[in-house]
Amino acid sequence: MTSGAHNEGSTLAHYNRLAASYDVNWTHSPEFRTWMLGALRARLAPVQGERAMDLDCGTGLYTDALVATERPITVVDPSFAMLSQLLRRAGEGRVLPGV
DSSP, rough: OOGGOOOOTSHHHHHHHHGGHHHHSSOOOOHHHHHHHHHHHHHHHTTTTEEEETTTOTTTHHHHHHHHTTSOOOEEEOOOOOOHHHHHHHOTTOEEEEO
16 A cells, blocks of 8 residues: 555645645635635734744645744645745745644
């Protein structure tokens, strides 16, 4: 039996293929994204200096809600291609890739 990570037809392979265009093709309207980021900030009630983690973060569309709180954020995603998009957009030092 092979792991899904090694199967070309796997979900992981699918997201690796989508990564480069994911933010363009799979995002919601700017209004929805603004609403969702605000809702996340309000629900998380961030405290400065507190750590956060975004599991299954993908390209980080909602990681921005955490980045705006100026706290250390660890991001984890099984797709290295999706995670690479987030790291490229977020800039150095803004997020820490988990292992």
